Amino acid sequence: MRFTKVFTTQLVALSSASPHFARQYETENPHEWIAAGPNDFRGRYPMLNILANHGYLPATAATVVTKPNAVAALTGSINFNASLASLMFDQAIIANAEPNATFFTLDQLNVHNVLEHDASLSRTDAYFDSNHIFNTPRSFWTAPTVTADMLANSKIYRQIESKAFNPDYTFTATAEQFSLGEVAAPVIAFGDMEAFTVFRDLMENFFLNERFPTDLGWSAKEEVVSLGDVQRVAQAIGKVTNLLTGGEDKGAEHGAKVRRGDFHAGMF
């Protein structure tokens, strides 16, 4: 335990000091993608895994995330502004239970129902032994351009699946807020924040390959991404998670006949 703490403290010092982290082997481009090695830890957080795989975060066994390296990674890779990056770090620091912690590790993020939650878009629930097993509701992304509706449908589907089959299913109001941000994330990082869409191949690459899709023509947004952008996209997706539709009820046209037979409502 003591050894782990000292070791982690050393890693924190190293990771804060160096903008480029030790990698499995040298590459000309310090941000070239390298898959996690057998001793490296990756979690169920696609973006943090990508940042580690591309050398924006330490890529080693205990990937240590400090505020300076989180801000450098998110501003340098996907053009988040520093205050958004800093806020994301602050929201996650509870993962490290030490008082006044200044870092967390990918492993610490994995504690169930702290930040990690049920019904995620790419992994099965913690109840089913390993919450690292892929379970991506790709069948709901029904066109090459994935829309807010499709994203919302896949979110709802995962919640229903969890609620039906996971006896420990938990999904608090806080988890809902995080979940909406996560469902919005592919649009924010790789898609069109005005149309609320993202190409399906970029989504799939994000979730399944955990690498920046530069070979698919992607590059970081030219405009810096702010908290307002994240909120706007998350709200747009939240809005279409509502399962009610608009439109006229035909009941009025069919008059009393339908009304009388309508025993489902019970009270009419």
Ligand code: HEM
């Ligand atoms: C300090 C920065 C960040 C931290 C600490 C963080 C942490 C986490 C955690 C703990 C989860 C797991 C939730 C679950 O159980 O499903 C998660 C999921 C997710 N994160 Fe992040 N994240 C960060 C930044 C980002 C960014 C910048 C993006 C993309 C723009 C992103 C995209 C996602 C997505 C899409 C998921 C959902 C994965 C799924 O549903 O399977 N994250 N993140």
